[in-house]
Amino acid sequence: xxxxxxxxxxxxFCLFLLAGCSTQTAEKAEPPVLTxxxxxxxxxxxxxxxxxxxxxDPSYFSLIKKAGxxxxxxxxxxxxxADKSRPDYLLDESFLKKIDSYINEALSQNxxxxxxxxxxxxxxxxxNDNINCLTAIWDQLSRRYKDYPNTLVFELLNEPQGNLDxxxxxxxxxxxxxxxxxxxxxxxxxxxxxxxxxxxSLPALELPKDDRLIATVHYYEPNNVTxxxxxxxxxxxxxxxxxxxxxxxxxxxxKMRLETAKKWADAHNVPLFLGEFGISREAPAQTRVxxxxxxxxxxxxxxxxxxxxxxxxxxGIYDLGTSTWNTNMLNALVGSGS
Numbered sequence: 001x002x003x004x005x006x007x008x009x010x011x012x013f014c015l016f017l018l019a020g021c022s023t024q025t026a027e028k029a030e031p032p033v034l035t036x037x038x039x040x041x042x043x044x045x046x047x048x049x050x051x052x053x054x055x056x057d058p059s060y061f062s063l064i065k066k067a068g069x070x071x072x073x074x075x076x077x078x079x080x081x082a083d084k085s086r087p088d089y090l091l092d093e094s095f096l097k098k099i100d101s102y103i104n105e106a107l108s109q110n111x112x113x114x115x116x117x118x119x120x121x122x123x124x125x126x127x128n129d130n131i132n133c134l135t136a137i138w139d140q141l142s143r144r145y146k147d148y149p150n151t152l153v154f155e156l157l158n159e160p161q162g163n164l165d166x167x168x169x170x171x172x173x174x175x176x177x178x179x180x181x182x183x184x185x186x187x188x189x190x191x192x193x194x195x196x197x198x199x200x201s202l203p204a205l206e207l208p209k210d211d212r213l214i215a216t217v218h219y220y221e222p223n224n225v226t227x228x229x230x231x232x233x234x235x236x237x238x239x240x241x242x243x244x245x246x247x248x249x250x251x252x253x254x255k256m257r258l259e260t261a262k263k264w265a266d267a268h269n270v271p272l273f274l275g276e277f278g279i280s281r282e283a284p285a286q287t288r289v290x291x292x293x294x295x296x297x298x299x300x301x302x303x304x305x306x307x308x309x310x311x312x313x314x315x316g317i318y319d320l321g322t323s324t325w326n327t328n329m330l331n332a333l334v335g336s337g338s
Contacts, residue, residue, distance in 0.1 A: 034305035037071035041310030048080035068334035075118035089136035146184035166204035229282025278309035
């Protein structure tokens with residue numbers, strides 16, 4: 001009788017394990033749609049108490065959705081709202097409630113929302129002094145949003161750079177992902193390499209073992225074309241009239257660069273998100289459209305999701321003063337049928 005009971009217990013236990021494994025596989029969601037994405041830049045990534053030239057407004061999400069976009073990347077300077085006098089780096093609740101409202105509005109518009117931790121400049125300068133803050137921020141955010149739909153995606157840190165080199169960043173990534181997964185096992189995480197999420201840094205990026213990762217790169221090449229006339233890119237602010245027409249050698253270089261990133265992503269079995277690419281409003285109008293169209297077309301051919309930088313500032317395609325889109329740029333990004 002005892003043997004029979006043990007046998008039955010073992011059988012039921014095995015069935016339970018199998019059912020659990022089957023459920024886990026069945027529930028594994030595909031990555032949310034990230035393509036046809038636009039960044040709401042020069043807004044919430046401003047320092048605390050400072051207003052940049054794009055004041056945040058929830059109405060942007062419906063505008064963006066109606067224009068034909070499927071995703072919004074929302075850069076946020078969370079580090080300025082962490083209480084660094086406390087060991088838990090408590091985030092300011094009033095600020096978080098504003099972020100809640102933006103996320104909820106985006107999701108209500110059936111947009112994917114990439115919550116991007118942006119402009120944590122202190123960790124780029126002194127990584128060891130700031131890793132606990134970064135980890136604590138993601139501990140809080142992952143607990144807060146763990147029950148949100150999978151159309152909310154977490155981007156762990158925008159453009160690691162400076163003293164936050166590849167080796168250091170690889171170590172930190174493991175810690176941050178482990179912290180998030182203690183609270184939240186379902187949301188996708190976007191991770192990129194050092195040196196400003198450059199394509200060339202991908203070979204040094206060590207991905208944590210996790211089946212819900214998305215790799216990201218940024219692309220602004222050639223810089224003298226995309227950054228021309230922009231006052232925030234030192235050395236390029238006085239450049240004007242530089243053209244890019246899409247001639248064969250120009251498009252061949254662009255194709256080679258994006259293919260390099262896609263081959264790395266495919267080899268590591270992760271989706272690839274071009275989280276930022278953009279061109280200054282100071283560039284010639286036809287150059288803006290030609291370069292943007294070429295990036296989009298190559299991304300679509302290669303199966304790369306893409307997010308334009310950005311909505312309504314120096315690289316923007318929407319005019320807040322006149323409430324109008326740059327229709328040629330909009331068509332280049334989402335198609336004339338939108």
